[in-house]
Amino acid sequence: MRRRATCSAIGLALLLGAAFIADDARAEHLIVSVSNHRVTVTPNYSGEELVLFGSIERDGDTPIPRAGYDLVVTVSGPRIDMVTRRKERRFGIWVNADSRQFLKVPAYLSTFANRPLDKIAAPDILRRQQLGLNNVLLTQRVGPDYADVVAGDPFRRAFIRLRTEQGLYRENTSAVTFLTPTLFRTGIPLPAEVPIGTYTIGIKLLADGALITKTETAFEIVKVGFEQFVATAARQHGLLYGVATACMGLMAGWMASIVFRRD
Template identity: 45%
Template sequence: MRRALRIALVATALLPPAAAARAETLILSLSSRRVQITQSYTGAELVIFGAIERDARSVARPGPFDIVVTVKGPRGQTVVREKTRFGPIWVNLEQRKFPLAPSTLSVLSSRDLVDIAPPEMQKRYGLGLANALGADNAEPRFREALIRLKREQGLYVENPRDVTFISGDIFRAPVPVADTAPVGTYEVTVSLMSGGLELTREKTSFEVSKAGFEQTLSTAARQHPWLYGSITAAIALAFGWLASVIFRRD
């Protein structure tokens, strides 16, 4: 009996503090779990609805609840090159590879991140664009360049105060999906914060896929690459010949 009690106490002691003292949970719902890219697609917006559920162990928190939503698109290798200008030409100097960089990245929060948690806690929990990229050996200037370039393309977005509380424990957050967003699975992580600490987090996901004529072309290119390439080349030649006939000068 004593041995069993000792084992139970040791197991409890080994639990992470958040798990042992967790008194809140998150319940999430997406307005849609699929975004379809059609010929007229110009971008979309999903809405995350969430509720904070408390149990009997809930205690008074030193500050208000805050929500941070991080949405990561399909991962892939991204190369950032440093260039310099020699006269009329640009020359590549150094480059860094980000093998698992998210193709798109959105960070939405109920307040400015600096007001939610100090920088060291943001790094610990992966909050913010730079921290959400994950650990790697890239120099800060290359990480900053990657974020800057992606932001200019509209693929990396940080919107503080985009998460709004409808009532005390119910919130909503609009999730933008860019018109250039790639197809694949998008990971959504919602962190519940209070007093600079993460109380709990919950994950969900949605899919971006092609539909209609775009899906037909994508399937044909994937399943019959040689036939697809031949037809594409033939169409290009036909349009080139037709243009030469129309604009030919006698």
């Protein structure tokens, strides 16, 4: 009896192993690349657009979904702390009435897709996978707590609106183009005000409303020339940089007083 039970357990294990192997053999894989992995910011930098391109690699037994693939690309820049303030008119003047602090949120955030997100997947999947500006995790300090809030929160909406107006947050659901059923490309616009740092590109492949696979790549934005020298001096020699800046201000004021002095 024990021997029969042991044989049954071994058979079940072999069956599960074969199922996992078959499932892996049918899995799709993403191969992606970006046109430039290192963007240099010079004094005359006015923005740039990178190109992300890639392909969906399939094994011979893996069919293309009848409705085709969907692709969502999320570009996330360096994380910083920011504050959003709400102003109110009191006694005829505008004053800061309330504020909300956002903790370690992306300084740059963009979402690109091949069609509207609500056509790609159900709301719970979009939220779970953080697809779209309304679904990305934006941690806030709410009193003594730290948490994300609902998409309709006024501070959250105002924060996304302000970053969008600056060109640092964007969502374009027609930016991903499928050149063939398995080849795709999209542009990544970088405004002139883009912050320096490391940027992560997350690519998620979906079909029939479900996530199939995902991958990541990255690029870096750096300053070069005199701007890099100033930034490095301010970061590594803060005291000397402050003294030098103050002396330059005093010198400029003294020279202006001589030039515009009335005799």
